[in-house]
Amino acid sequence: MNDISETLQPSRPQVDVHPMGDSDLPVTARTTLGIVLACMLLAMAPWVLDLAALRFTTDFLVYLSLAVIWNLLGGYGGLISVGQQAYVGIGGYVFFVSLAFLGLPLPVAILAGMVVSAAAALVFAPLLLRLKGPHFAIGTWVMAELCMLAVANMPYLGGGSGMSLPASVAREIATDRAGREAVIFFCALLLAFSAIAGSYLLLRSKWGLALTALRDSERAAESLGVDTRMIKLAVFIGCSAMAGAVGCVVFLSKLRMTPDSAFSLIDWTAYVVFIVIIGGIGRIEGPIVGTIVFFALRGSLADLGPLYLIVLGLVAIFVMLKAPQGLWGLIAERYKIEIFPVQRRL
Amino acid sequence: MLHMEIKGLSKSFGALRVADGIDLRIQRGEAVGIIGPNGAGKTTFFNLIAGDLFGDAGTVVFKGTDVTGWDARERSRACMARTYQIPQPFHGMTVYENVLVGAVFAGGRSQSQSRQHCEEILQQTHLSEFANTPASSLTLLNRKRLELARALGSSPELLLLDEIAGGLTDAECSDLVKTILDINAHGVTVIWIEHVVHALLEVVNRLVVLNAGSVLRDGEPHRVMRSPDVREIYLGVEPEADGAGS
Numbered sequence: 001m002n003d004i005s006e007t008l009q010p011s012r013p014q015v016d017v018h019p020m021g022d023s024d025l026p027v028t029a030r031t032t033l034g035i036v037l038a039c040m041l042l043a044m045a046p047w048v049l050d051l052a053a054l055r056f057t058t059d060f061l062v063y064l065s066l067a068v069i070w071n072l073l074g075g076y077g078g079l080i081s082v083g084q085q086a087y088v089g090i091g092g093y094v095f096f097v098s099l100a101f102l103g104l105p106l107p108v109a110i111l112a113g114m115v116v117s118a119a120a121a122l123v124f125a126p127l128l129l130r131l132k133g134p135h136f137a138i139g140t141w142v143m144a145e146l147c148m149l150a151v152a153n154m155p156y157l158g159g160g161s162g163m164s165l166p167a168s169v170a171r172e173i174a175t176d177r178a179g180r181e182a183v184i185f186f187c188a189l190l191l192a193f194s195a196i197a198g199s200y201l202l203l204r205s206k207w208g209l210a211l212t213a214l215r216d217s218e219r220a221a222e223s224l225g226v227d228t229r230m231i232k233l234a235v236f237i238g239c240s241a242m243a244g245a246v247g248c249v250v251f252l253s254k255l256r257m258t259p260d261s262a263f264s265l266i267d268w269t270a271y272v273v274f275i276v277i278i279g280g281i282g283r284i285e286g287p288i289v290g291t292i293v294f295f296a297l298r299g300s301l302a303d304l305g306p307l308y309l310i311v312l313g314l315v316a317i318f319v320m321l322k323a324p325q326g327l328w329g330l331i332a333e334r335y336k337i338e339i340f341p342v343q344r345r346l
Numbered sequence: 347m348l349h350m351e352i353k354g355l356s357k358s359f360g361a362l363r364v365a366d367g368i369d370l371r372i373q374r375g376e377a378v379g380i381i382g383p384n385g386a387g388k389t390t391f392f393n394l395i396a397g398d399l400f401g402d403a404g405t406v407v408f409k410g411t412d413v414t415g416w417d418a419r420e421r422s423r424a425c426m427a428r429t430y431q432i433p434q435p436f437h438g439m440t441v442y443e444n445v446l447v448g449a450v451f452a453g454g455r456s457q458s459q460s461r462q463h464c465e466e467i468l469q470q471t472h473l474s475e476f477a478n479t480p481a482s483s484l485t486l487l488n489r490k491r492l493e494l495a496r497a498l499g500s501s502p503e504l505l506l507l508d509e510i511a512g513g514l515t516d517a518e519c520s521d522l523v524k525t526i527l528d529i530n531a532h533g534v535t536v537i538w539i540e541h542v543v544h545a546l547l548e549v550v551n552r553l554v555v556l557n558a559g560s561v562l563r564d565g566e567p568h569r570v571m572r573s574p575d576v577r578e579i580y581l582g583v584e585p586e587a588d589g590a591g592s
Contacts, residue, residue: 224427
């Protein structure tokens, strides 16, 4: 099949070269092995890296998770959201309340953050999901701003000055700082792993087929039997729950939060969109490459101050013009490689 | 055997009545052509049958079940499939994946069960060699074929074709005609809106002329084409080789 198609249309760009299995798309052994190895390697970090490097790695994994989630939502589902900070913020606040006021154990507090973020998404969905394209984007943004204003006006949550996690609560998680950083690191690793493995499995399942189809033509997908409303809703809620979990991990590491930091458009959406765009939207590898580039840029340009944001913007514009498929798109086309094959082939 | 019965189907957009009490009985296995001047309400009529639009009045009974209130998804699962006048491929997916969507969701198969089924359809629609190419890189002819292939993916009993021959060359057109004849020969009921009348006449055994949202003529294709009012309204208004618009 490959031979025929290549001889017949040599000029057509064909990105992936791996034939897929013929059963219900089994996860390819190589990719699974790669993920497991990468996770094992990363899992050694707390024993190998110093505190600063560990924090950096945690930060990396947090952004990786957010980017993978955003890519699933925007890149595969066509739901371009600029309001992910709503769920990061809600997750973070619920997490703080669960730990500091309700005295819940850490895993339960994270779960609570996820559940409430998902519930918020479920409440917003009937309004947001009927909007399309740019209207959806603006709708999500407005919703996130509303969340921030609401939280800032709740004295119970510290109003505009925010909340801190009491030292006693922090000590309960781990006795010393290194221990706490390790716990946070493992949470972030678990998040990044779930986000990547989850999107990979989802995209290879029939629901991934439906999601990509409705992105390209909602009407045609509907007329081919796809329940577009259900699938959009499920993905939107799932991604919101994941963003909520990210919020828990982020603010467990920061130990204090204000409405501005919790619902920050720049931190939790703008950077994330930058990562996905330069890495390659609509490919699982894209966010990984994007996060590496973002952290490399951030590390090398940190001294530039506000100029740093201008450079980021210029890089984004350049990549969008010269490589709309993102950096991973370029690499995949040039070297014919694909780490996470989600395309079904005959 | 009666396959579909449409009674008094009406739809208005504001003051414009695009479907005005259409009555039509379609037998199983029939190949029905629908023609009419631009703006006659042909595509709206399709949208009403396929559930993309809901009528203001009237009923659609499909296989003995009243499907009037069913949406496009529910009707697709009842084995009704359509193509779009302006092809709407899932451009980010391969040709094979495009066909797979209908096979899995409307056809109710698993991805692995659909594999051979899709392979056969791609062969039937001459798309086999493009199975793994992105739909966005297809030519117009192949996009039209993909519309057809995707509809066939769901194993329809009733196939609605909306100007699938428009914009094609004569050779491409006769190729498509063969495929559609083949589909119809396998027992699939075909309703086909087309401006390329000579292609249509090679396939259909019944011709319906729509004008201003209602049925003007309905019967044996050549007799319908010869009737003076059809010649005046349809051929008089527009040359028959024109493939654009609806």
